[in-house]
């Protein structure tokens with residue numbers, strides 16, 4: 273019996289609730305290089321999915337660089353985080369913040385090492401709590417911080433899909449490639465990756481960027497990187513950041529908003545088709561994280 277099976281047995285033995293509905297899909301948004309537009313993409317993409325009738329929760333698993341709450345105009349102290357759930361100080365639903373445009377947000381603040389050390393009672397409480405999200409959200413978007421770490425690789429391997437964001441800058445392309453390479457080193461079965469090129473000045477530049485990364489991944493890593501879409505350089509993005517209101521709401525007709533809508537139209541049909549592999553969901557995500565850490 274492998275570690276994951278052991279963990280599942282443990283969960284079943286201790287009556288951790290079973291999945292009742294289609295699990296939420298866990299989508300990690302990452303980049304390698306910082307400051308390329310992950311958080312802005314995550315928030316505005318969440319708004320577009322919500323507009324399409326989907327329930328979305330943004331989960332911030334890296335408090336050191338978390339700023340989604342600022343982009344949403346939050347000024348008050350956060351109600352709680354996954355760390356509070358981990359230590360049984362709060363119920364998960366008491367930690368959900370209602371952000372601008374009705375987007376739900378949960379702060380992470382979670383130390384995976386600490387999660388590993390939890391006693392059985394706390395671990396069962398935690399797993400039961402996060403599982404509650406399955407009856408609540410269609411998509412859980414994980415906004416990650418800058419930098420490549422073992423934890424980021426774990427998140428990517430445990431997610432149902434990863435959206436890689438890059439700009440056309442060579443340093444950003446190189447860092448995106450480095451993330452894919454790091455993931456490649458840890459698994460024989462590459463996870464699903466899709467690419468968003470952000471801040472391209474022309475369509476040509478966006479196409480060239482996606483080709484460069486797709487070719488390098490395919491030739492050197494044998495990994496498939498399909499393009500999810502392009503987000504052009506648009507001054508409205510910066511303006512929206514300064515006014516702490518997402519551009520998708522404050523400038524619904526600007527180029528970046530149209531690009532986000534197009535990305536949502538590409539993303540949803542693919543997601544709703546028959547998935548080739550079973551959805552891991554949030555429970556599968558944390559089971560896998562624990563398993564990867566133990567192995």
Ligand SMILES: Nc1ncnc2c1ncn2[C@@H]1O[C@H](COP(=O)(O)OP(=O)(O)OP(=O)(O)O)[C@@H](O)[C@H]1O
Nearest residue numbers: 306307308309310311312418504505506509510513
């Ligand atoms: N399409 C765009 N057009 C113009 N400016 C943009 C665009 N996308 C992002 N920006 C600018 O880049 C800045 C950084 O974006 P954001 O905070 O989303 O990056 P990030 O990748 O989340 O950064 P970090 O790695 O620090 O978390 C924004 O404040 C905005 O000014």
Ligand SMILES: [Mg+2]
Nearest residue numbers: 310311337339
């Ligand atoms: Mg960010």
